[in-house]
Amino acid sequence: MISSTQAPRGRVSQVIRxxxxxxxxxxxxxxxxxxxxxxxxxxxDGNGHPNVGAIDVRPTGRxxxxxxxxxxxxxxxxxxxxxxxxxxxxxxxxxxxxxxxxSDSATFYTGTVYTHPEFRKxxxxxxxxxxxxxxxVVVFDQPIPGITPxxxxxxxxxxxxxxxxxxxxxxxxxxxGISNVxxxxxxxxxxxxxxxxxxxxxxxDWRFLSLTADWIRFDMQDAQGCTGxxxxxxxxxRSNLVIGIGIGGDSSCEVMGSDLRLDTPLVRAFLGQFxxxx
Numbered sequence: 001m002i003s004s005t006q007a008p009r010g011r012v013s014q015v016i017r018x019x020x021x022x023x024x025x026x027x028x029x030x031x032x033x034x035x036x037x038x039x040x041x042x043x044x045d046g047n048g049h050p051n052v053g054a055i056d057v058r059p060t061g062r063x064x065x066x067x068x069x070x071x072x073x074x075x076x077x078x079x080x081x082x083x084x085x086x087x088x089x090x091x092x093x094x095x096x097x098x099x100x101x102x103s104d105s106a107t108f109y110t111g112t113v114y115t116h117p118e119f120r121k122x123x124x125x126x127x128x129x130x131x132x133x134x135x136x137v138v139v140f141d142q143p144i145p146g147i148t149p150x151x152x153x154x155x156x157x158x159x160x161x162x163x164x165x166x167x168x169x170x171x172x173x174x175x176x177g178i179s180n181v182x183x184x185x186x187x188x189x190x191x192x193x194x195x196x197x198x199x200x201x202x203x204x205d206w207r208f209l210s211l212t213a214d215w216i217r218f219d220m221q222d223a224q225g226c227t228g229x230x231x232x233x234x235x236x237x238r239s240n241l242v243i244g245i246g247i248g249g250d251s252s253c254e255v256m257g258s259d260l261r262l263d264t265p266l267v268r269a270f271l272g273q274f275x276x277x278x
Contacts, residue, residue, distance in 0.1 A: 045174055045203040046100050051150045051240075052201060052233060054102040054176040055138065056095040060085035065102045065199060067175035067232035069150050069242055072275040073143035076111065078231030079247055079260075080119040083136025087115055094138050098147055102176055102199040111140035116270050132214035132266055134247050137274055150233065150242040152271070153263040154278045158211055158243060166208040171218060173257065174203045175232030175246065206234060206257055214264055216244050218257040234259050 045052070054065040055078055062085065068078030076096050086094055094113050099106035115136040125131035158166065176199055206218035218234070232246040234257075244259030261267065268277055 043202060043204070044100070045201040048203060049172075049174045049201070049235075050098055050147050052174040053096045053098040054199070054201070055082060055231070056097070056102075056108065057082065057085055059091045059094070060089045065176050066230050067177065068096070068138070068245070069174075069231075069233040070098070070144060070147055071152055071242070071271070072149050073147075074111075074140045075149075075271075075274045076138040076140070077245060077262075077271065078136055078138070079245060080115050080131075080134040080136040081247075082230050083113045083115040083138070084119060086113045096138055096140075098144065100201045102201075109140050109142075109144055111138040113138055114274070132260065132264070133270075134260055135245070135267055135270060137271070139274055148240070150235070151240050152275070152278055153236075153241060153243050155263055155265065155268060157263045158216060158261060159263075163208070163211060166211065166216075169208065169237050170205040171208065171234040171236065171243070172203050172238070173206050173218075173229070173232055173234045173246065174201060175229035176201055177229035177232070214261060214266070215247075216259045216261055218259070 049069075051070040053068060053070060053076060055068055055076075057064070057066055066078060066082040068076050068082075070076050083094075086092070092113055093110050095108040095110050097106040097108045113136065116133040119131060119133040119135075122131070122133070125133075154160075209217045209219045211217075216234075229246050233242040234244050234246070235241060236243050242262060244261050247258050247260050262271070271277065
């Protein structure tokens with residue numbers, strides 16, 4: 001079970017460890033001031049990441065829930081192409097549950113949806129996989145009780161860490177997306193996602209692949225993200241620090257995971273309207 005007091009594993013430098021401690025202290029101060037996509041090949045998360053929640057997208061005409069993470073007592077961050085579904089449907093409110101299994105009997109919290117205002121407005125970005133504005137939030141009227149939010153990274157933390165340290169780390173991904181495939185070698189026919197398998201919070205470890213100005217990309221190895229894992233957070237090692245949210249991978253859910261970095265000036269400028277930044 002991840003807690004805000006556990007340090008990341010690997011060979012991250014002492015300087016970075018001290019930075020994470022400072023972030024933990026800041027997160028604790030914020031708490032004191034303010035009161036179904038799954039992973040194919042991963043394992044059930046249970047209560048391992050209670051700040052990861054599922055957003056009910058049925059008001060937009062879709063069925064499989066999307067994923068996201070609580071980053072303050074009142075703010076939940078997810079992918080902008082998910083909140084944009086609500087915008088397109090003329091729906092301003094969304095429901096989120098932090099239960100390990102997404103179901104109608106779970107406890108839901110309702111908040112207001114906000115999508116980055118520049119999402120899909122810049123013609124240089126051909127699709128959501130390369131649009132660095134692909135981020136949105138749900139802002140709750142009241143603090144979510146009993147859940148410690150994930151910590152946000154400081155500006156350009158991943159650049160400070162450098163590729164060597166990133167290669168030495170694992171990056172747990174947590175989401176509610178599709179967690180099973182049908183067909184294939186043992187079942188016959190071409191593999192296809194089992195849409196009925198979404199809705200359980202699952203987790204798996206990813207490995208660093210590459211870093212750009214806006215993106216961190218991963219080798220998904222034996223834990224593949226799939227439909228419903230949009231907005232799923234990746235954590236730094238075994239810490240409670242979230243470094244990116246899932247935007248997209250390949251259509252077969254097998255090769256590469258692509259996260260929008262949460263430490264860039266562009267993303268921080270958006271999130272800073274809703275939360276206190278480290």
